[in-house]
Amino acid sequence: MEYLDRILLGDCENVLANVPDNSVDLIFTSPPYADQRRHTYGGVSPAEYVDWFLPKAKEFLRVLKPTGTFVLNIKERVVNGERHTYVLELILELRKQGWLWTEEFMWHKKNSYPGKWPNRFRDSWERLLQFNKHRHFNMYQDAVMVPVGDWAKTRLSKLSETDQIRDESKVSSGFGKNVSNWIGRDMVYPTNVIHMSTECSNRNHSAAFPLELPTWFIKLFTGEGDLVLDPFVGSGTTAEAAKILGRHYLGIDSSPDFYKLAEERVIQTQRRLLEKSETYSTNGNDESS
Amino acid sequence: MEYLDRILLGDCENVLANVPDNSVDLIFTSPPYADQRRHTYGGVSPAEYVDWFLPKAKEFLRVLKPTGTFVLNIKERVVNGERHTYVLELILELRKQGWLWTEEFMWHKKNSYPGKWPNRFRDSWERLLQFNKHRHFNMYQDAVMVPVGDWAKTRLSKLSETDQIRDESKVSSGFGKNVSNWIGRDMVYPTNVIHMSTECSNRNHSAAFPLELPTWFIKLFTGEGDLVLDPFVGSGTTAEAAKILGRHYLGIDSSPDFYKLAEERVIQTQRRLLEKSETYSTNGNDESS
DNA sequence: GTTCCGCATGAATCGATAG
DNA sequence: ACTATCGATTCATGCGGAA
Numbered sequence: 251m252e253y254l255d256r257i258l259l260g261d262c263e264n265v266l267a268n269v270p271d272n273s274v275d276l277i278f279t280s281p282p283y284a285d286q287r288r289h290t291y292g293g294v295s296p297a298e299y300v301d302w303f304l305p306k307a308k309e310f311l312r313v314l315k316p317t318g319t320f321v322l323n324i325k326e327r328v329v330n331g332e333r334h335t336y337v338l339e340l341i342l343e344l345r346k347q348g349w350l351w352t353e354e355f356m357w358h359k360k361n362s363y364p365g366k367w368p369n370r371f372r373d374s375w376e377r378l379l380q381f382n383k384h385r386h387f388n389m390y391q392d393a394v395m396v397p398v399g400d401w402a403k404t405r406l407s408k409l410s411e412t413d414q415i416r417d418e419s420k421v422s423s424g425f426g427k428n429v430s431n432w433i434g435r436d437m438v439y440p441t442n443v444i445h446m447s448t449e450c451s452n453r454n455h456s457a458a459f460p461l462e463l464p465t466w467f468i469k470l471f472t473g474e475g476d477l478v479l480d481p482f483v484g485s486g487t488t489a490e491a492a493k494i495l496g497r498h499y500l501g502i503d504s505s506p507d508f509y510k511l512a513e514e515r516v517i518q519t520q521r522r523l524l525e526k527s528e529t530y531s532t533n534g535n536d537e538s539s
Numbered sequence: 540m541e542y543l544d545r546i547l548l549g550d551c552e553n554v555l556a557n558v559p560d561n562s563v564d565l566i567f568t569s570p571p572y573a574d575q576r577r578h579t580y581g582g583v584s585p586a587e588y589v590d591w592f593l594p595k596a597k598e599f600l601r602v603l604k605p606t607g608t609f610v611l612n613i614k615e616r617v618v619n620g621e622r623h624t625y626v627l628e629l630i631l632e633l634r635k636q637g638w639l640w641t642e643e644f645m646w647h648k649k650n651s652y653p654g655k656w657p658n659r660f661r662d663s664w665e666r667l668l669q670f671n672k673h674r675h676f677n678m679y680q681d682a683v684m685v686p687v688g689d690w691a692k693t694r695l696s697k698l699s700e701t702d703q704i705r706d707e708s709k710v711s712s713g714f715g716k717n718v719s720n721w722i723g724r725d726m727v728y729p730t731n732v733i734h735m736s737t738e739c740s741n742r743n744h745s746a747a748f749p750l751e752l753p754t755w756f757i758k759l760f761t762g763e764g765d766l767v768l769d770p771f772v773g774s775g776t777t778a779e780a781a782k783i784l785g786r787h788y789l790g791i792d793s794s795p796d797f798y799k800l801a802e803e804r805v806i807q808t809q810r811r812l813l814e815k816s817e818t819y820s821t822n823g824n825d826e827s828s
Numbered sequence: 829g830t831t832c833c834g835c836a837t838g839a840a841t842c843g844a845t846a847g
Numbered sequence: 848a849c850t851a852t853c854g855a856t857t858c859a860t861g862c863g864g865a866a
Contacts, residue, residue: 325839331639361859370842449861456837
């Protein structure tokens with residue numbers, strides 16, 4: 251299968267023609283937003299966006315397994331003081347194409363770019379639209395459990411050596427008691443609101459979204475060895491996440507620059523994983539083994 | 540003007556006929572969500588929702604001032620495993636009616652009830668759709684500024700006595716300079732993501748949203764003495780918020796039970812505000828004076 | 829060695845000015 | 848009149864160097 255663990259150059263609509271029906275477990279992608287990355291991509295106008303997207307989505311529908319999931323990261327831009335409606339229209343059209351609109355996750359970008367305008371505050375969230383072919387799809391909810399609330403998270407992460415000692419000695423103190431309660435049973439299911447910062451200081455590649463974002467959805471909707479497709483792979487974040495998690499990936503991009511960037515990135519990831527597995531090969535607990 | 544500071548019983552579509560054109564500064568409302576069980580309280584089926592809503596929205600458009608804003612708190616329910624599309628369709632239809640879809644705020648319900656379903660996590664966000672008649676509307680952004688994030692907060696709170704002295708003595712040091720930048724301007728503009736808990740322990744009335752939610756939008760889009768309309772006023776949360784902030788209100792509900800509840804609530808609010816202003820009448824600094 | 833601060837920078841948008 | 852380009856806006860984050 252020559253499309254496994256590859257970054258391919260081209261329009262996903264054409265490239266996917268070589269991928270068989272019902273072969274992909276998860277499609278996670280963040281297509282170029284309308285008129286946004288004009289220098290790197292063609293720059294699709296908001297008015298044309300739906301027509302531009304639909305034929306590609308038809309291929310996505312074909313290659314996705316019946317139990318698979320399609321997650322679309324997108325946000326409409328402001329045009330003439332209004333939110334443009336192309337995302338809403340896209341959802342309606344995708345349903346006509348046969349997709350089920352199962353859920354809308356919300357990505358809260360904690361560190362959104364500063365500023366305000368006379369009639370508007372800073373936009374700090376994006377949509378993560380979940381589409382499926384059937385009502386019953388694979389979902390591994392236990393894989394994305396999170397520590398109980400931010401309060402516990404903060405406190406636990408700040409537990410220095412001394413704090414832990416104090417915890418054992420001062421059993422009677424509220425603090426000590428409390429912490430010991432959290433340890434061991436501190437995982438709960440998340441909600442459909444995902445709090446993550448945008449990565450802003452990644453030296454070599456500037457990704458549209460942080461590595462954690464595809465990581466979260468790959469854990470949620472696939473198992474090890476499954477195939478993750480990103481038809482607009484950009485700098486390769488989705489592919490890297492898939493590789494790290496022991497899933498197969500297929501990344502496609504029509505920009506030669508991004509194609510190279512993504513390919514270099516997965517090669518580096520591969521190398522890092524190998525080094526790590528060699529380092530830890532004696533204890534046999536390595537994830538990537 | 541007999542519609543000022545009143546709770547009125549009836550269908551807002553009819554009741555608003557008595558309200559003049561261009562007289563309302565803010566419409567803030569959370570209409571009854573579409574309900575599959577048609578015969579429970581005012582239930583409207585998802586399929587009929589848009590048609591049910593549009594004639595009312597037409598009246599909203601008429602009574603709203605050109606500089607006014609319409610904020611709609613809504614979230615689509617799940618029907619047959621899918622998010623229903625009536626909210627998307629409603630946005631598109633409202634635009635055809637002449638509304639501008641200026642923004643979509645996100646209400647993150649921080650304390651949403653834990654739990655999950657086989658194919659779905661807990662829903663912990665709702666839409667707050669902002670519509671306007673014109674691109675230029677009143678917006679008082681300074682009224683909703685918030686303390687700066689945890690980072691600066693933590694840092695400022697750690698400013699001990701010695702730190703502040705050091706700040707003044709070591710003027711040349713980068714540290715001193717930086718802190719003096721923060722002091723005095725620890726309020727920043729918020730984003731379009733609003734973090735608020737749902738109210739869980741309100742003795743007498745179970746509101747669909749917390750008092751802070753209308754409070755935030757009333758501060759943002761109106762000045763003192765302006766008129767706030769809630770055409771589905773329910774338990775009266777919007778009216779209470781308006782009253783407390785020194786705005787006029789008009790609340791409408793078609794349910795006699797809710798009508799009574801809301802009316803009792805604003806009477807109690809009125810009484811509380813009077814007591815407070817009497818208590819503080821000597822210093823003359825009372826907001827409600 | 830640890831903590832603390834400086835700095836660069838990130839899916840943006842508006843209004844004004846120029847072609 | 849319509850479109851294109853430019854400057855101003857000003858917070859959270861993580862890294863690196865300084866104390």
